[in-house]
Amino acid sequence: MTFEFATASRIVFGRGTFRTAAEEARSLGERIFIVTGKTDDRARPLIDRLGGTLLSTFNVKGEPTTDSVLEAAAASREFNAEVVVGIGGGSVLDTGKVVAALMTNDGDLMDYLEVIGGARPLERRPAPFIALPTTAGTGAEVTRNAVIDSPEHKVKVSMRSPLMPPRLAVVDPDLTRDLPPDATAATGMDALTQLLEAFVSAKANPLTDGICREGLQRAARWLRRACEAGDDMTARENMALASLFGGLALANAGLGAVHGFAAPVGAALSVPHGVVCGRLLAPVMAANIRALRERDPEGGALDRYAETARILTGDPDAAPEAGAAWAAALCADLDLPDPASFGLTPAHIPDLVARAARAGSMKGNPVLLTEAELTGILASFS
Secondary structure, rough: OOOOOOOOEEEEEOOHHHHHHHHHHHHHHHHEEEEEEOOOOOOOHHHHHHHOOOEEEEEEEEEOHHHHHHHHHHHHHHHHEOOOOOOOOOHHHHHHHHHHHHOOOOOHHHHEOOOOOOOOOOOOOOOOEEEEEOOOOOHHHHOOOEEEOOOOEEEEEEEEOOOOOOEEEEEEEEHOOOOHHHHHHHHHHHHHHHHHHHHOOOOOOOHHHHHHHHHHHHHHHHHHHHHHHOOOOOHHHHHHHHHHHHHHHHHHHHOHHHHHHHHHHHHHOOHHHHHHHHHHHHHHHHHHHHHHHHHOOOOOHHHHHHHHHOOOOOOOOEEEEEHHHHHHHHHHHHHHHHOOHHHHOOOHHHHHHHHHHHHHHHHEEEOOOHHHHHHHHHHOOO
């Protein structure tokens, strides 16, 4: 048995812990570059606490693109930044990770991007980066990659390095309190999907298994509640933990076919990542279970799907298929839009299947799905 486990240098979790980030940032440098969302609203309490410090802010207006991260990196250099702080959702945190990496490493962004670029490894540790998530879904505060959309290539790709996890991750559930129900649902389904895919992954290990079991229990119990009552801080706290655990797990055990599809579908149709993951989770689970019953019934992955079904449904006798049915019902309850509503048609499917089959996440899928099986997953939506 051989595995490794990598994450942020330090993780701080708990309500009110965002207040510590200002002091931590000051201890790392005097010129602080803050990456946040469309407005400075969520970052305002932190900015106020950093009063008197040399600050510059950059607003991320959507999912990070090659152009937007280059703009952010240029702004950080012009400011002569010493520290990067990201406070926002996964798009903000991924942008911050790229900015911190490009501050200390020579070359162009394309030198480091996978698939469409040179996939060059980082030679130097990125500038200090502090991550404060304001959503409970991506787990980007503890992962070692950043997902970037390349509109030119119509694909989402990663910049990845064992040096990229943040110097400090501050996970404060209070920062998620005002997240609206639709965003709570989409990001929560992303967290649930990451936990489930990492648990059944071909690269799972005993350390990530424990993290996934704990996270799945919390997401199964509290996601609906967080969507229904956003001010229920017990629900918010449990979903923040589920998201954190999902990030820890995926960074070390990989993912599967849901995320293999998520990048090409999201890039081609401009579908929010969590929506794609949530809607594809049940069909991928069902396809994997059928394939495992046919081709690898004794391999152990079916047992993992049975365990996830027991966790999700609360039924100690649940069969693997019950987990997929539970996931489908959850999507319906949360009113998550399906890809067809974003324009998915049969004409899109061959190219999306081809792109998904080449995705790195597919390496973790517990069974090799055929082209016909992959096509069937998307065909259910078109």
